[in-house]
Amino acid sequence: MGELKLMKGNEAIAEAAIREGADGYFGYPITPQSEVMEYLMMERPEQRTGMVVLQAESELAAINMVYGAAAAGKKIITSSSSPGISLYQEGISYIAGAELPCVIANVVRGGPGLGTIQPSQADYFQSVKGGGHGDYRLYTLAPASVQEMADFVELGFEMAYKYRNPVMILSDGMIGQMMEKVELKDQKPRWSEAQIKDLNGGWAAIGKPESRERNIITSLDLDSHKQEEHNWKLQAKYRQMEEEDVRYETLNTDDAEYLMVAYGSSARIAQKSMAVARAKGIKVGLLRPITLYPFPVKILKELAPQLKGILSVEMSAGQMIEDVKLAVECKVKVEHFGRYGGVIHSPEEVLEALEQKIIGG
Amino acid sequence: MDIKDIVKEENLVYKKTPLMTDKVLSYCPGCGHGTAHRIVMEVLEELGAQEQTIGIAPVGCSVLAYEFMNIDMIQAAHGRAPAVATGVKRCYPEKYVFTYQGDGDLAAIGTAETIHACNRGENITIIFINNGIYGMTGGQMAPTTLDGMKTSTSPYGRDLHTMGNPLKITELVAQLPGTYFVTRQAVHTPAAVRKAKKAVRKAFDLQKENKGLTFVEIVSNCNSGWKMSPTKANQWMVENMFPFYPMGDIKVDGVILDKN
Numbered sequence: 001m002g003e004l005k006l007m008k009g010n011e012a013i014a015e016a017a018i019r020e021g022a023d024g025y026f027g028y029p030i031t032p033q034s035e036v037m038e039y040l041m042m043e044r045p046e047q048r049t050g051m052v053v054l055q056a057e058s059e060l061a062a063i064n065m066v067y068g069a070a071a072a073g074k075k076i077i078t079s080s081s082s083p084g085i086s087l088y089q090e091g092i093s094y095i096a097g098a099e100l101p102c103v104i105a106n107v108v109r110g111g112p113g114l115g116t117i118q119p120s121q122a123d124y125f126q127s128v129k130g131g132g133h134g135d136y137r138l139y140t141l142a143p144a145s146v147q148e149m150a151d152f153v154e155l156g157f158e159m160a161y162k163y164r165n166p167v168m169i170l171s172d173g174m175i176g177q178m179m180e181k182v183e184l185k186d187q188k189p190r191w192s193e194a195q196i197k198d199l200n201g202g203w204a205a206i207g208k209p210e211s212r213e214r215n216i217i218t219s220l221d222l223d224s225h226k227q228e229e230h231n232w233k234l235q236a237k238y239r240q241m242e243e244e245d246v247r248y249e250t251l252n253t254d255d256a257e258y259l260m261v262a263y264g265s266s267a268r269i270a271q272k273s274m275a276v277a278r279a280k281g282i283k284v285g286l287l288r289p290i291t292l293y294p295f296p297v298k299i300l301k302e303l304a305p306q307l308k309g310i311l312s313v314e315m316s317a318g319q320m321i322e323d324v325k326l327a328v329e330c331k332v333k334v335e336h337f338g339r340y341g342g343v344i345h346s347p348e349e350v351l352e353a354l355e356q357k358i359i360g361g
Numbered sequence: 362m363d364i365k366d367i368v369k370e371e372n373l374v375y376k377k378t379p380l381m382t383d384k385v386l387s388y389c390p391g392c393g394h395g396t397a398h399r400i401v402m403e404v405l406e407e408l409g410a411q412e413q414t415i416g417i418a419p420v421g422c423s424v425l426a427y428e429f430m431n432i433d434m435i436q437a438a439h440g441r442a443p444a445v446a447t448g449v450k451r452c453y454p455e456k457y458v459f460t461y462q463g464d465g466d467l468a469a470i471g472t473a474e475t476i477h478a479c480n481r482g483e484n485i486t487i488i489f490i491n492n493g494i495y496g497m498t499g500g501q502m503a504p505t506t507l508d509g510m511k512t513s514t515s516p517y518g519r520d521l522h523t524m525g526n527p528l529k530i531t532e533l534v535a536q537l538p539g540t541y542f543v544t545r546q547a548v549h550t551p552a553a554v555r556k557a558k559k560a561v562r563k564a565f566d567l568q569k570e571n572k573g574l575t576f577v578e579i580v581s582n583c584n585s586g587w588k589m590s591p592t593k594a595n596q597w598m599v600e601n602m603f604p605f606y607p608m609g610d611i612k613v614d615g616v617i618l619d620k621n
Contacts, residue, residue: 023452052451056444057477064441064474068448071435072415076448094438205433205449207412207456216427218418218436 002183009149009175010035012182013079013105016153018045021188023074024052026065028084031117032173033107036079049190059084063091063104070100071217073196073204075157079105081173082123083114085131092166093132096234097219099203101160103153104138105169107176110342118342119173119265124319127170128293135231137238138168139245140292142263146180148290154185159245163237164203170292172315174265174344238294246298247290252278253303256285258358260350261300261324262313263289266338270313272347277354284354292320300327309333309358313350316340333358378406380431387425389496391591393581394422396548397490398429400558401461404565405432414457415449417442419471421463422496440471443478446485457565459486465495468504468530475534482539482573486564489531489576492583493602500586504528507605512586527605531578535612541573543612547580547603549595560610573615580606 007015014036017025025045027037037055045051052069056062059080069076080088085106095102106127110120125131127140139159141152149171156167191199196206205215221227252274253259262270267288277284287303289296310332312321318336325334337353339345380402388394405414411432418426420439427434437445442460450458467475467489478485494512495501501514505527509518519527535543542564546557557579564575580602584594610618 024448026448054447054451056447057473060441061444061447061474061477064438064444065448065451067437067441068417068435068445069452070448071445072449072452074452090438091441098436205415205435206453207414208431208433209412214427214431215433216436217434218427220424220436 002185004181004183006179007146007182008035008177008179009143009146009171010107010177011039012146012150013153013169014039014043015184016150017077018043018048018051019185019187020154020157021049021075021190022051022077022157023190024054024069024076025078026054026056026062026069026076027078027080028056028059028062030081030084032109032119032176033079033081033105035176036105049187051190059087060091063088066102067091067095067098067100070095070102071098071205073200073206075191077103077105077153079107081107082109082111082120085123085126089126089132092138093134093136094219095166096132096136096138097134098217099164099234100166100217101157101164103156103160103167103169105171108170108172110340116342117173119315119344120340120342121172121264121266121315121338122317122319122340123170124292124314124316127168128295128323136234137241137293138166139163139241140168140170142290142292143169143171143175144264144267144288146175146178146182149175150182150184163241165237170264172265242294245291246294246296248296248299249288249290250299251286251288253285253287255283256303256306257308258282258284258354259287259303259307259310260284260313260354261287261289261310261320263292263320265344266313266315269345269347270350273350273354276347276351282354282359295323295327297327300324304328304332307332309335311354311358312336313345314338315344378403380406380411382429382431384428386429388422389585391582391584391594393492393548393579394490396554397488397579397581398426400548400554400561401459401488402430404558404562405457407562408457408565410457410565413455414459415453417446417449417458417460419460419462419466421466423461423463423490424497426461440466440469441474442466443471443474443483443485443487447478447481447483450483450485454484454571457486457568459488461488462490463496464489464491464493464503464505468528472530475530476537479534479574479576480537480539482541484568484571484573486568486575486577488561489578490581491578491606492581492586493527494583494586496583496586500583504530507601529606531576531611534576535617539573540576540612541615542567542575544576544610545578545580545606545608547598547608549582549598578606580608
């Protein structure tokens with residue numbers, strides 16, 4: 001068993017990044033995730049592992065530092081929150097276009113605009129539908145606990161390097177700020193220069209030896225036919241993600257007549273609502289998507305025939321519900337419930353919505 | 362006499378550096394970019410630094426610099442090259458890292474990244490090509506466009522009252538404690554090319570010594586954007602650009618030179 005600690009979600013990301021053997025973190029302070037960089041700076045990772053931590057002058061600079069270091073084959077992580085992630089979008093589009101692996105954590109707060117500093121899940125669209133310009137996808141992981149904040153750093157890097165694609169850890173202010181018990185993995189060594197050459201030397205800009213062609217990191221191709229071919233390659237990667245790396249959790253779905261679909265904090269709340277409903281004799285189950293992209297479409301299709309209705313529970317005005325509806329192809333009634341703008345729904349409110357919108361409706 | 366009798370090893374007085382590729386330059390005939398590329402690559406060849414160098418290409422005319430420079434390169438988003446270079450250099454402090462940027466990239470959209478990379482004293486070299494215009498997009502006004510200078514977005518000449526003043530970004534970054542060597546050069550004559558190359562060499566040598574950020578501005582022409590012949594453009598540059606952007610070192614060994 002690994003070391004047990006009581007930590008904030010934000011601190012868990014930071015500690016997990018050091019233990020994962022990440023080479024660098026570049027970021028810019030923003031509530032409710034500033035603890036990530038504060039923790040890293042306090043921990044002196046340059047002494048613990050040689051990891052670089054730098055506070056950039058802006059989110060624009062931070063994401064481009066990530067782009068540069070990832071382009072040079074290094075294992076790089078960053079974090080921000082909604083308004084900052086909006087500023088990241090240009091860079092994320094370039095990172096996706098140039099096929100660079102990295103992990104980006106978004107500790108979501110309410111919006112739009114400067115919004116609020118309270119938790120929200122209103123960045124779903126931004127994370128899974130694009131966000132920046134062009135046809136690209138982020139492999140998006142939704143942690144529902146502090147433990148998963150830590151675990152998804154390792155999983156995130158695994159996926160980032162499997163697909164040479166940016167990975168988004170889409171959490172929220174609640175997961176980032178709350179403290180829970182977390183089991184930490186043992187320290188992994190950082191990649192040596194030889195390992196980087198071995199693993200990433202085929203594409204990374206690390207200095208051209210005589211023996212190989214130049215490694216160029218770019219998302220530009222002025223020949224539109226070549227750019228289309230490049231896009232086909234990206235799309236093939238996304239199809240592969242959809243085939244091989246969908247992740248989700250189901251609870252009480254075997255006999256379920258009703259289903260709640262919820263991720264992250266909302267899944268924790270819906271779990272409580274489900275327990276109360278079950279005690280009242282309501283046969284309701286829970287599907288918790290762990291990957292928001294790729295979305296767990298197959299399991300929803302499989303469950304659809306046994307269901308009388310689905311409630312999409314999210315701290316937004318209804319974003320994930322679109323993917324739920326697409327998955328069941330409108331064969332089952334799907335309704336949305338959620339508080340938003342920084343307000344967190346209670347288990348009672350969720351149960352009431354289930355009873356009124358799905359069971360009674 | 363046959364040409365083969367002349368083209369012999371012993372008669373060789375000059376050859377293209379292998380650090381430039383054989384790709385035909387996409388720059389307009391008469392443009393200074395090609396020469397600027399060449400001297401940077403010649404310096405890296407002299408340093409034997411091909412395997413130790415990572416270059417950052419900007420957005421602008423030199424967006425395709427990576428097609429001509431025979432080294433590993435990263436193409437950056439518009440203005441973000443100093444941030445990209447920071448990310449690389451922080452992870453590879455022993456390697457040569459440089460950006461190659463135009464005036465719009467460096468002194469307009471990327472001003473924050475430029476200032477802060479300079480202020481942090483990142484051990485990188487910035488090669489800054491200043492031709493007072495946006496060449497690639499078709500000759501729009503740049504932050505360095507001179508007073509009264511005509512461009513496609515200042516068709517009646519730059520009006521300082523409504524369009525702001527030309528920005529002496531090089532003098533500005535020289536004020537920051539993180540810059541160690543700041544100089545302004547040109548590549549319009551053989552003598553200027555030799556001086557510019559010396560400055561570039563010095564910039565990379567100082568980078569190796571981790572002295573801080575080294576910044577080489579090259580005032581250049583844009584004969585297409587300025588709508589002049591190459592010769593006329595060079596002449597116009599000497600007469601109009603040089604008085605406002607005077608040639609020579611601005612900061613040496615971390616000390617701003619007293620011009621009086």
